Each structure stands twice: as structure tokens, then as C-alpha cells.
Amino acid sequence: MNVMNFILASASPRRQMLLRQIGIEATIIKPDGFVEKTQIDGSIKALVRFNALGKATFVQQQVSAADVLIAADTIVAFEGKILGKPQNRIKAQEMLECLAGKMHHVITCLVVMYKGQTEVACVTTEVYFRSLTASEIEDYLAAGESMDKAGAYGIQGQGAILVEKINGCYNNVVGLPLTCLYKMLNKLEVK
Amino acid sequence: MNVMNFILASASPRRQMLLRQIGIEATIIKPDGFVEKTQIDGSIKALVRFNALGKATFVQQQVSAADVLIAADTIVAFEGKILGKPQNRIKAQEMLECLAGKMHHVITCLVVMYKGQTEVACVTTEVYFRSLTASEIEDYLAAGESMDKAGAYGIQGQGAILVEKINGCYNNVVGLPLTCLYKMLNKLEVK
DSSP states (O other): OOOOOEEEESSOHHHHHHHHHTTOOEEEOOOTTOOOOSOOSSOHHHHHHHHHHHHHHHHHTTSOTTSEEEEEEEEEEETTEEEOOOSSHHHHHHHHHHHTTSEEEEEEEEEEEETTEEEEEEEEEEEEEOOOOHHHHHHHHHTTOSTTSGGGOOTTTGGGGGEEEEEEOHHHHHTOOHHHHHHHHHHTTOO | OOOOOEEEESSOHHHHHHHHHTTOOEEEOOOTTOOOOSOOSSOHHHHHHHHHHHHHHHHHTTSOTTSEEEEEEEEEEETTEEEOOOSSHHHHHHHHHHHTTSEEEEEEEEEEEETTEEEEEEEEEEEEEOOOOHHHHHHHHHTTOSTTSGGGOOTTTGGGGGEEEEEEOHHHHHTOOHHHHHHHHHHTTOO
């Protein structure tokens, strides 16, 4: 068995940690030259697909075809609207008020490139927030987790107590749907 | 605001980690003198309740009433049958074969005692395993995660890729339903 070289085309250390959880040690190459879109003509899935493929294609130029290249883009969508990373505390507060007591979707598009083949898959998880009081939202904002996260929360941190339940893949909400990734790697005969 | 003293009546370092995730630093006191039941007349919920209350009551004698005492018991149930921690590798393999391609329940009973009050709550999560080949089960057993875990898997480890999706609280499957715990602490006016 050859030892595979895994490349993660993402700026997210959270995704690197998730890969480590299933025994994959990946090198991060940030797709810095690729400009993500935040809106697109067409569906939300078309947008995450565009961004994930864009990251993968950009980093592909810097790696070998024998490397396993993994890219992902995750979007939080509420009633058809995209919630990105909040620009400031007020935007973060508005997002949490919007999500409180309701269900939203977390959608990730995964791209795996290996030996000239490309696999693309999309995973959606339903996340149900519990009702939140104004002071609970204040407390959460004070915890300082919101600013670098789409939807202004992190389910893997103190944001766990904002969530009543999920329906779907948990690691998708953290940022990388591991079971889907495993299946894609299997299909490409990686490992 | 007084600084609360949290006691976790559990031998599980995983539960202590989950408390840390939501900012609670708890001292572990193992309920060593309490003998857990593995079967009971009545429902599975009656059994987890018996065990969680037993752990709490046992440790209660060693702490102050001003301490916040948290106890929990988690059970994996498949088609009405309880799957405990496997005694050996063959039992672990049998459990994983049993769960593959099917849905099972993870049930936790939480007990919180504070200033003479006792709160008890039960949380159930549906866990859907994907189909597993014999060699996938072999690989997972070789990863060495199975032996100390009810149902022979850990969703927070490499076991993540055994799970297709969940419906309910993720942290319940890890061992401590954080949102439910938060609500109970709120009700008891802790913090």
C-alpha cells in the first residue's frame, strides 16, 4: 500500500481537524487566488458547487495528480437566503435572531480530485435552533465565537446549546461531511 | 455572581470534555460504589433513569448541597434490545454487524441536583448507520475504538464514518446532551 499525500484546499483548520478525526493527515494549501462568489444566478447548491470546484481547480495547479486533493465550501441558508460570515457584531446578532426557534439548512459541496478524476457531492443538514432570549443571544455573542463563522455560530463550541436538534450529518455542520467524503475516497479507490 | 462548583458523577472523561465545550469546568467524582443495572423490569428509559439517579444519589453524599451535581447514563438500544460495552472483539463485531444499515436509538438520562432540588430528563437520538462491508467492520475494529463504548462505536472518533445521519441531539450520542443540560441548569437558576 502506498502512503497517500492528502491536500486540503481550504483555509479552515476546523476541516483539517475533522480529517484528523478519521485518520487523514492533510497539508493545507489555501486557495488564496480564487475569489469566492456570495451570490449566483441559480440555486444555492449551484453556488456552493461553484465555490468548491473553484477552490479545487485553483489549488490543483500547485499539486501532483497523484496527490488526493480535497476541497469544500459550506453555506448556511435560511428560507432561501444565504447567511455568510457576519461582518460585525450587529450582523451576527441579526443572524442569531433570525435563526432562533427555526430550522435552517447547512449545505456543503465536497470536491475530491485524484489521478485525473473528479468527484463532486453535496450534503445538506437540517439544523433546528431552540428559541433564544435576547440575553442568551448577548451571552453567545460575548463568547466571541460568531465572527468567523457562517450563520454566526459554531455547533462544535458553545453554539452547541443554541441547537435543539439536527437531522442529517453533524460533521457537515462543523464544515466537512466525513461519511460522504469517505464514500467519495472509496469510489476513487484512495487507500 | 457566585462561582459555581460543578461535580460530574461519572467515570467518563468524554463527558467532562463536553462540559468544557460549553464553559463548565467540572470535578469528576466516580460513583464507584453504585452498581449499575444492565436489565430492569420495565422500559429502557426506566433503566437509564435508574442508573443516572443511582449515580447522582451515590455521589450526593460526598458533596455540598451548594454544589451543582450532574449525573448521566447513556444506553444504545437496537430494536428494543440494549447494546452495552462489548466484552471482547467478537461481541464488538456482532454489535457493528447488527447496527449496519439500520437505525438505532441512543438514550441518555440526565440528573441535576442543586440546593435540594432534583431535575431529571431523558433525551433520545436516532442514529442511522450506513451499510458496512465485512472489511469495513474489520478496519473499524482494528482502529481500537470499540471496547469501552456502548454499541461498540464512538461517533466522535473514526466511528463518524459509520454513521449516515442522525436525527436529534449529536452530543447525546457522544454522551451528554448539552442543550438539555443547559435548560435544566437554567430551570434550577444555576449561573
